[in-house]
Amino acid sequence: MNQSDAVERLFLIIQKYLGENPDKVLNYLPPKAMAETLGLDAPRPAGDMEQLFSEIENYLQYSVRTGHSQYLNQLWSGFSMPVFMGEVISALCNTSMYTYEVAPVALLIERKMIAELLQIIGFTAGEGQFTTGGSNGNMLAMMIARNRAVEDCKKRGIHGVPLVGFVSEDAHYSFDKAANILGLGTNSLVKVPIDHTSTMNPVLLEKAIFDAKAAGNIPFFVGATAGTTIRGTFDDLTTIGAVARQNDMWFHVDGAWGGSVLLSSARDQHLAAIEEADSLVWDAHKMMGMTLMCSLFAVREKGHFDDVLKLGDTSYIFHEDDDLVDPGLLSLQCGRRNDILKFWLEWCYTGKEGYQKRIDNFMSLIAYARAKVVADPKLELVDENGILSVCFRYTDDQISDLNAFNIDVRRDLYEAGASFVNYSYLGEIAVIRLVISNKNVGKPDIDRFFENFDKQARAKLLDIRSDS
Ligand SMILES: Cc1ncc(COP(=O)(O)O)c(C=O)c1O
Structure with missing residues (x-):
């Protein structure tokens, strides 16, 4: 053929x-x-x-049809023709995003997109790079903070300097991984409890920093989360940022999930003062609908990438005879996928206004789903604060183990192929976590999800009754 x-x-x-x-x-x-x-x-x-x-x-x-309107499982989903076209053409023209020589068009597009996103964030004098994902971006943030806090760290490592970082108990597990990879150890990462708003408690953050100093440790990093993975809430960036600055710590915002709210009309409500952060992770492969991966890591001031990431004899690859500095010099990896063409095509096609409507719509669909939970006497809303997710469970007096019941119903739904949704634990309670990141999902799909869930739960309940 x-x-x-x-x-x-x-x-x-x-x-x-x-x-x-x-x-x-x-x-x-x-x-x-x-x-x-x-x-x-x-x-x-x-x-x-x-x-x-x-x-x-x-x-x-x-x-799994991750573009299906009943795929409500992960923080990424959906299908978009411009994105698909971008992926196909990127594969067709296979290149590496390290030098202008091998990726002239892609690198210029990437530079343009980074400039656009930096403006949106408010990092007007900053710089950014596309990484292999939010986990990687969180690690880069911690790495920059580490090298800032430890003299000559690039050459000598942390040589016993007792660094301590702070994130909330709801922060993504990639911070633990980062603490491990960066030679700090996970004991060096303090998990600050959340308060009644399901966000990092700033008073307890201050106390934890005070305690760390009193114990002879050096607080160096605070990671706030904009859009927590399970509850879908936003830490208070204004207050946490002020605490970080007072203590001369690097202030990072993990917006892997909720960074896209920057494009929405609720930006000021949830992301106030984001432009004062030192760094930000923002996954376009989540709410912005890119295929995996497409993730921005941005810093407010220029120079950090150069300080922390430029290393080794790279003369065989970076000839630096073009006026555009080859971005490969400043990234963690050598070869790097072209994640930008798909983003560019979708950005051209959807536009900022289109994205504003899309992200606004996701949040109003979540509010719609939350209202459905509240209105249904069989369902319990386990966390009331979620902006980007609804955490709930099915209840009935006849169910002796609610956790097992809800986990089983979710599994039955999955195996039947009816709806695919995730579950997690909030404390001791197993909850169904409903999230939306597919631009084609609408209210009828949310209705259908709850019908499917209810049907499956009733069937399970009948089984329990007939067994007892
Ligand atoms: C809040 C948060 N941060 C970071 C990550 C990791 O992102 P990635 O999968 O792009 O590495 C996730 C993933 O879901 C997340 O929810």
Whole structure:
């Protein structure tokens, strides 16, 4: 089969997939049955294009449809044609985002997008880079803070300097990973309790900093979260930022999930004073609908990337004879994927106004879902503060173990392919966490989700009754 026929075949398969409107989010099979169905242990004939199309069809048939309107599980979802086109063309022109020489168009687009996003944040004299994700950005923030706090850290490491960082108990686990990777150890990361607003308690933050100093440690980093992973709340950036500055600490904002609220009309309500932070992570692959990955790490002042990340003999790759400084000199990795073309195409297509409507809509859909929970006597709203998520559970006097019941219902829904939603624990309570990041989800989809959930829960309840 020649290339042109193969392209045609491939696009026919894609067209068919996109044209389908299946009821189910996935065709679930348990791992063993899935492996058998895919026949992964059988030898494959080399050089057989037909075989590849059958592999692709199997892949599509059994993969989760993350663009489905009942896929409400992770913080990323949905399908967008401009993004898809960007991915295809990026793969077609495979390049690495380290030098202008190999990625002239992509790098200029990236520079333009970074400038645009820095303006939106309010980091008007700052700099930014696209990384492998929010986890990576959180680590970079902590790394810059570490090197700022420890003299000559680049060469000597932390050489026993007793650094302590602070995040809320609801912060993303990537901060623990960062503390580990950066040689600080997870004991050096204090988890500040949240208060009645489900956000970091600034009074307890101050106390924890005071205690750390009293114990002879050096507070160096505060990470606030704008859009917590489970409850979907926003730490008070104004107050926490002031505490960080008073104590000469680096103030980072993890906006991996909620950074996109910068584009919404609720920006001032949830992200006031963000422009005073030292750094920010903002995942465009979450609420902005990019395919994984597409994540900005930005700092308020220039020079930190150069100070912390520029290292080693790179003369074989960076010839620096173009006036655009090769960004690869300042990133953590060497080769770097082109995550920008898809973003650029979607940005051109949707525009700032389009994004404002989209993010506003996500928040009003969450408010709609919350109201449905509150109105249903069988459902309990476990956290009242979520802006970007609804955490709830099903209750009934006949259920002896509410945690197990809710986890089972969620699993049944998933295996049936009816709706795909996540669960987590808030303290001891297992909650269903509903989130929305798919631009094509609307109120009827939220209604359908609750109908599906209710149906599955009632079926489970009937089982319990018939067993007892
Ligand atoms: C608040 C928060 N920070 C960071 C991350 C990590 O982001 P990524 O998956 O891009 O590494 C997540 C992921 O969900 C998150 O919710």
